[in-house]
Amino acid sequence: MKGGDIVPNTARLCIMNLYLHGIDADPCPIESGVDSLASDPGERFSVVVTNPPFGKTSSISVVSPTGELEKEDNVYERQDFWTATKNKQLNFVQHVKTLLKINGRCAIVVPDNVLFEGGAGETVRRKLLKQCDVHTLLRLPTGIFYAQGVKANVLFFDAKPAQEKPWTSKLWVYDLRTNMHFTRKTNTLKREDLDEFVECYRPGKRHLRKPTWDAEKSQEGRWRSFEYDELVKRDKANLDIFWLKDKSLEDSEDLPAPDVLAQEIADDLQTALEQFQAIAEKLKA
DSSP states (O other): OOEEESSHHHHHHHHHHHHHTTOOOSSOSEEESOOTTSSOOSOOEEEEEEOOOOOSBOEEEEEOTTSOEEEEEOOOOOTTSSSOOSBHHHHHHHHHHHHEEEEEEEEEEEETHHHHOOTHHHHHHHHHHHHEEEEEEEEOOSSSSSSTTOOEEEEEEEEOOOOSSOSOOEEEEEEOSTTOOOOSSSSOOOGGGGHHHHHHHOTTOGGGOOOSOBTTTBTTOSEEEEEHHHHHHSGGGOOOOOOSOOHHHHOGGGOOOHHHHHHHHHHHHHHHHHHHHHHHHHHHO
């Protein structure tokens, strides 16, 4: 077991959490203050489970010659990466791929832009689909993260040896977002809310998976698959896939409770404000 975080306080919280759960290893498996993206650490792992820090660009704080604190964007030039980008989420996906042993398994939390962004995003998705077995995508609901309005997913893939034929044959998608409403206080996401996904996932028996969605019989099903050829033909290999109808757009009687709706609007406005603020900071640079 090993982990790390560039923020010392976060690393200390992780170490304390391990200690409280009876894990008191020596030496400590958690590294602090290390930029995980800076280089290939050389170690390889059978399982990587990670929720990298959210945010579109990577940056470091430096002191200018005039004594002012400035931020510099990082573009990681690593030979083991498929492409160079300032998008740290795309960099973490590439970094995790490097960390995995052959047949190693990964579950990584990624924001929606990793699934649809063009340029470097398209390059990473096409390479990942070809060189790894990208078998499952869980679309998470909003209202479950401390950052307001975050739209995120869990991407599951297995590392594979090099071959000409693409390793991904079929991507299974579970939509836990459409028509689902959670908040961090009054209606929190519980373990039982994931029961259907776990049942559909079929750990250790993925070859026995069956869709719950059917175009004619069960259009409300949240679990369905998409073939590799279908995925790569999508514009920019877009993996931001959804098919369920948003009931709130069809019938006002199906709208969420006023407090839930108000919170969703506030979350969206907060996210938009943060994005505009980031643009404003870029323009000042």
